Amino acid sequence: MTQTRPSTGRAGRAAGRGARRTELAAFLRSRRERISPEDVGLPPGPRRRTPGLRREEVAQLAGVGVTWYTWLEQGRPINASPQVLDAVARTLRLDPAEREHLYTLAGVTRRPLPVDPAEGLPGDIPVILDRLDPMPASVVSARSDVIAWNNAYAAVLWCLPRVPACERNTMWLSFTLPPCCNPIANVDEQAHESVAIFRYRYSRHMGDPGWKDFVQRLCAASPEFARLWATHDVAPPRPCDKVYRHPAVGEIALRSTSLDLSAAPGYRMIVYNPVRQRDADRIAYLLAHPREAAAALPDHRH
Numbered sequence: 001m002t003q004t005r006p007s008t009g010r011a012g013r014a015a016g017r018g019a020r021r022t023e024l025a026a027f028l029r030s031r032r033e034r035i036s037p038e039d040v041g042l043p044p045g046p047r048r049r050t051p052g053l054r055r056e057e058v059a060q061l062a063g064v065g066v067t068w069y070t071w072l073e074q075g076r077p078i079n080a081s082p083q084v085l086d087a088v089a090r091t092l093r094l095d096p097a098e099r100e101h102l103y104t105l106a107g108v109t110r111r112p113l114p115v116d117p118a119e120g121l122p123g124d125i126p127v128i129l130d131r132l133d134p135m136p137a138s139v140v141s142a143r144s145d146v147i148a149w150n151n152a153y154a155a156v157l158w159c160l161p162r163v164p165a166c167e168r169n170t171m172w173l174s175f176t177l178p179p180c181c182n183p184i185a186n187v188d189e190q191a192h193e194s195v196a197i198f199r200y201r202y203s204r205h206m207g208d209p210g211w212k213d214f215v216q217r218l219c220a221a222s223p224e225f226a227r228l229w230a231t232h233d234v235a236p237p238r239p240c241d242k243v244y245r246h247p248a249v250g251e252i253a254l255r256s257t258s259l260d261l262s263a264a265p266g267y268r269m270i271v272y273n274p275v276r277q278r279d280a281d282r283i284a285y286l287l288a289h290p291r292e293a294a295a296a297l298p299d300h301r302h
Helices: 009-033 055-062 066-073 082-091 096-106 124-132 151-156 170-176 187-205 209-221 223-229 277-288 290-295
Strands: 137-141 146-149 241-246 250-260 267-274
Touching: 009 066, 009 096, 055 066, 055 082, 082 096, 124 137, 124 146, 124 267, 137 151, 151 241, 151 277, 170 187, 170 209, 170 223, 187 209, 187 223, 209 223, 250 277, 267 277, 277 290
Parallel strands: none
Antiparallel strands: 137 146, 137 267, 241 250, 250 267
C-alpha cells in the first residue's frame, strides 16, 4: 500500500502559509459582518445584501487602501505592517485574543499590548511573587522597568525602594548608580551582553517613542552605555549569573531565569536562584535581620 508522506521543507511551509491566508480571509469577513454601520457612526444607507460593514467602509475607517484591504480579506500574499494591522484591529473592534489571532494569521510578529501598571497586575502574580520568598523575584517590562517584586528581591537590590519610581529600571540602575550605591557587583563584566540583549528587545519596539526617549536619556546619563549602544551589537535573551553586593553580608551570586507572563503580555517574571548555599544563607540573613541590614546601607543619596 502506498503511503503519503507529510509535506516537508519549502512545500510544507508554502502549504502552511496558504492555510493561514485562507483562515485569515474567513476571520476578517466574520469580524466585519458583526459590526453595523451605526456601530461606527456611519449612516445605515440602502438595504444591504450582507450584514455588517462593506470592505470599502473598513478600509476608509482604518485609513488603508480599498484594494489593499480587499486583497487582505481575499487571502492574497501581500505584506502587512504591524501599524496597518493595528488600524484594522481597531476598526473591527478586536479584543486582545482576536488581535493576537490576526497577527498570527497574517504572519506578522506581534507587538504585545502591555499591562498598564496603574491598573495593577493580575491578582495571582503578586501572590506568586510573595510565595517565591526567600527566592528573589520581580516582574519587569520589556524595557526592564521593575513593576513588582518580593521581599527577597528588595533585600538584594537594596537601592530599589530608595530611588524614584521613574528610575526603577534595571538598565538605568546598572549604568547610572556610582559604585558606592550600586548593589550590582558585576556590572562591568555583563555590560556588553546586557546592552546587546536590550537592543534585541528594542528592535521589537522601534516605533515606541517611550523606548526612544529612554535610550536617549540613558545615553546622556551614561557614557559607557552610549559607547556600547553605538556598537549595534545584538544578542538574544538567555539565563545569566548576577552578582549583587550588600554592605551587611557581602556578595550574593544568583542565576536568573526569565518567564513570559501570558496573563500580562509584554511583561516577564524574573526569578533568581542562589548559586551556592552560602548565597541562600545570606539572603535568609537579610530577611531575618532587616534592621541590621538597613543600618549597613550607605546613608547618603545621589
